[in-house]
Amino acid sequence: MFSRDHLLLLVPFLAIAILLTSSIANGADAPFRRGDVNDDGSVDISDPIVILGYLFSGASIPTCMDASDSNDDAQVNVGDAIHLLGYIFNNGTPPPAPGPFTCGPDVTDDTLGCYSNSCDSGGDPERIAVGHLLQRIAYGPLPGQIDAVIANGVTETIQQQLSPPPGPDSSPFIGPLEDLYSISIPWAEERFVLHPNGQHQYFLGTEEPPADWAQPGFDDSTWLTGISGFGRGDSDDVTEILEIALGLPSVYTRTIFLSPSSTNPSDLYLKMLYDDGFVAYLNGTEIARSLRTNGLPHLTGNPPPHNQFASQAHEATYAEYFPIPASLLVPGNNVLAIQCHNAANNGDFTLRPTIVSMVPDTNGETRRFFSTSSNLQRVPFIRGIYGEQQLQKVLAEFWENHFTTDEDKVNDFFDGVRNRYGHRVLGTSTGSAKISNTLEFEEYDFFCENALGHFGDLLAYSASSVPMLIYLDNILNFSAQPNENYAREILELHTLGVDNGYTQADIEAVARVFTGWTVTKIPNNLIRPFPEYLTDPITTTHYDLANTSLIEIGDNWQYFKGTTEPSPGTAGEATTQWTMPGFDDTSWLTGATGIGMGDGDDATVLDDMDNNYASFYARTQFPITDPASPNYLELSVDFDDGYVCYLNGIEIARSSTMNGAGTPPPHTSGTSGGHEAQGRPDLINLNHYRHLLVTGENVLAFQIHNQTITNNDCSFLPRLTLGTPTNRFTHLNDRQGKFTFRFNPSQHDTEAKIIFEGTPYQLNIPAGRTGTQGILDARDLFAALEAHPGTAQFICIKLIQKFVSDDINLANIGDGSAPIELQSLLASMLSAWYSTPKPGNISVLMETLLDPVERSGPFWSTSNQKIKVKTPLEFINSTLRTLGSPASSDNLVAWSEDMGMKLFERDEPDGFSEVGSDWIGTTTLLQRINFARRFASNVDNDFPWNIADFIGNDAPDAIGVVDIFDEVLFQGAMTEAERCLALEYLETDLNGVFMPLDPAAGDYANRIREVVGFLFSLPRFQFQ
């Protein structure tokens, strides 16, 4: 019998029994315990109170109506409360199956539902655990992979992932995909025969040039004279052709080069940077014609008329090589003539011709180049989706992020690189992009290969990587003016963590350790692997010649004071007779250079020049044994205020202050501006003028001009050197060789340094490490950092944060508020850090974290599953892997960027966050949802996942479809509430009307795709 109290409760609230059904009659049917209305695991007085409160006091509807239907009469009303009270207090009949003690489904068919309760665990625990494993150490499971791992053994699988074999990943898909987005360039040795930035005669194609314009005998003296590279747009042209912007279709050039004596003629190539199409002629015969992507030529006709536009645009990203037929070369002077045409309505134009001798490397080595950032950015997706060594790929991205560099800044650096003559070396800006993206790729590849290796190796590699040296300004770190940018970040971000054991004084000392760290370019034969190029660094620059001085300061020159013309013409005008080899200069004065007046710095002083004459003339001779020798002839002239220079009677160079002064300038000419002789001479590359040289004596002639006749100083300091390239020599602007780390001892601070002073980890770096010994400062620092407990702590915290839980960081470890299990995991990992002779072995650390044998650590705890938010890379890769779809879409990179992760180009050095709250936001969620729905729907046929792989031939009904994808995506872990949402979505049309899923209907597959897109959009799928 009821107690009186309960009767009193009932009486005021007695009302007509209300028949209630669930609002959505979709058969939500989680297992439950009948009578356990409040889902607390037992049936007691609290359960009927919930029913009564819901019925009469406006409390919320129980989420499991089946459990509330205590008497199993398909209704939830006061009868159930009475039945329950009778069972609890009066030995009444127990609630029918599944009963009050065991979880089970509702065996009675009714419209009552059950959305979720503690019986609704869903899914096989072992499969869920393996799914969790694969979402953390891999980018999610592939179809069938859970079964495969269980069959292989979980412990064995983890151990295999902890020890990847050296070399590239065994996946057959990665190589071909990377090939698709890169180009492999074979190693070769290249030397210029026709040098860049040389003088050409050129003609604007506003009309047809004479028919013999390409012939050796053609007189091109009426053509314009300009220095290559010719062009417009791209901001990289030496001679800008403004008429291109007005629709000029073509430009013609001619130049002379000397046939090389020692090179095998069959090794010669025309090396062309061009935009958009050209035809080239050697001594009047066509030798090369550029081709479009379909193999047809850009230009048609013999020759193509001046007004024809190139039929396809072509960017000067890579120079192209065209073999030169040996039979067309003649000994001595050869004429290279080129007509280069723009594409229609195209704003940029490039014409930079050179001739090189190229001897391929006998070992057949190649280097893989990535020419754009969007191609490079595909690589982590390719490797992450297809890689067999998944943990290695997950960690590769972790290290790439930890030691992040910004490809944009590296690109900008190379964009600005100029050769010693002041010309940009890397063609158009896309030339610099191929250097920066390739270097970033090589850095990422190293992190991939060594992801499970030693932390200290990763640190040293990063510190000496060209992208890092540029990105954090170490190349601007000099002993006289240290730059602290890298020093701060190596401590704050890469090793110890913010304020975790270092001071401002340490930052300053560390900056001094890295002074003199810079970059250089080396030829292929000097390329060495890490760590050799760091422990035994290159210290020289690329322009490494064994020099012979042909003309030195202090040598005697014949000189003539410019009171009159030295060789006047019939009307008294200025001529160049005085520059000719045959000119008789015996009546000239003789004096040692430097020649000039004022400044008190001249060996030969013209003490009558001031206010008397504005110029003087000088001549000398130098011997050449072989004009065609491949050595480097360089003229250096320091001067005040202007000069024009002649070689065997032909003008080859003039200072910019003499532009517009006349050809030749008269003896009375001043200059357009001043130029002090301050030790930064003009350098003139004479290699372009070898065709003017003769065997025997050659005449060098100068006219030197003062700014005005009253200007009080004047100087002339010329030198001529002949340089033989050493083994170390390489050009900046050929595609061979590699930019790499250089240690510059002259910029290294050799004073003593004390780091971590006053702590148990104090590092004393001695003074006096001159020369290459200075590199030992960094060796000592790396050793100290990898052994420092602050580093161990920070790196292990980051690894736990990456793989286990966000709820660990320096602050909550420092104040002891981090979860105890994570604190103790950290302690174990710290032991593991020091357990190897070289501390910080990542594989050993990860083994401690993953606990592969016992599988009992925090990594495996169910409370640490599905608690980390996927980053965009993880979301995209896991989506594709889940459905086993090929990554054939071009757009993964763009999607990732829209989700907030632009790989390799993050501005800030801290890397992308691993913490979930940084990846929860409206836009990042919107982009994930848009991506996932589009992927699932395959609306553009670029994500061809195969429904049949999952539903087989059985054509399941709606519940069957939800079951299948619940297993594929979540290993069956969805709650009944989620399943009902999916079911409702699947079986509703666009008007909100119920529409059953008919396997025979034509829209069956599309509706399945649509609901899969919905499943990807659920909160549950955002977590790993």
Place this chain on the structure above:
Amino acid sequence: MMNRRDLLKSGSLAALGLLLPPIGGPEFLRRKLLAGSAGTGNKKMIFIFQRGGNDALNTVIPRGDLDYSANSRPTLFINDTQAIDLGNGFAQLHPAMQPMMEVFNHTSLNGVAGPGNLAVLHRVGYPSQSRSHFSAQHFWENGVPGDEQLDEGLLYRRFASSPGFSDMPFAGAYLNDSLPTALRGATPLPAFPGTADYSFSGNFAEVDKFLGLLPSAPGGTDGKGLYGAYGGKPDIEGGTYRDLLMPTGVKLGESVSVVQQALAQGPYTPENGAVYPTTTFGTQLSEIAMLLKRTPAQLLGVNIGGWDTHTAQGTLVGGHPNILGELALGIQALSRDLQSQWEDVVIVTVSEFGRTSDENGSRGTDHGASSAMFVAGGGVLGGVYNCDAATWAPGSMYSENSRYLAANTDFRVVFSEIFQQVFGDDPSMMEQFMPGYNAAAAANPGLFTPLGFL
């Protein structure tokens, strides 16, 4: 083949050019959309963060301090004929910021002359300034210098104190792909880099089905679609981050609807001759103005980057002058465009720190201490603060660590003045908005003296 963006645009409601039918969703959502702002009398803030640490000394030049010279700044020095005079015989402005002078000397549209509406606040910071970007930004945004952990925003706390804030579908937003700490809190605010792509893929009927219906009560099981998933029961009861992710999903649906409705009103034409910079930042400012006019949003913000000028900073031309010009043009454009609600608007710019007083060896400057803020709006008392002969003592440029310009005013009192004078908040609320405020003010009363710029 259409690319992804085309696909989205063709499905977007704006492109359909239709007046939207009522947005799918429960009646209470529709009511929320129509409701105006709650409880602040329609006062609004535009928050602009100059990321990287702006060189305040070349922005607001302390001409009256002889330490600002070609000795301290051999290549970065700007002489007094090159800079814009700010009228107090001491401070000048970088010439690239000329467009902004219109607001400094602005007279209101009704023709009544008076002080301008642009306050230039120099030497704003806090004790023991961090020189790390991440920490310094974090402290400016969470309002509690020293607290690395607190991931809740100073501005969030202020705006969340308005009644009904958590129910508003579009109380505020940040024009960026992620929400900065300043706007983070329990109720998520939308963040998106631009309005055009802020939409779900699919046509109206598909999106409506996908969005579905919110449950009749939070956490209920009678919802449908996306709203049903994100407004209903969490997948893991009490699971980590669900309390942030779930409301974000709901807010996503609601805010997309609001933004698309705003866009559907037609192309946006700035008023009163306002011309925004043609950069991403400028476009985002014009979208902020549009959202202020067409939605109930009260707090809108955006970043402008490029201020971390370690190398080749640029003196009269170059990187730094370019972005100063961009910022100034943006403030000018906003002041013109928002004239009709200028009395209700306050624009605030901040940067995480200033830079070294001496230039470095790379023609740039390194991380420093105090920085400059600009505050503009109808209620602002224009003028220069903290950069005058009375308050700027000789040696100020080396007053912190012998390298940096120390703060004269804590940024928290600047915000407290804005909150109290513009938004009418009670002084007692400052401690709630900026935990530790009272203790900090007691420890450094000089730093917490109000500047009186409102």
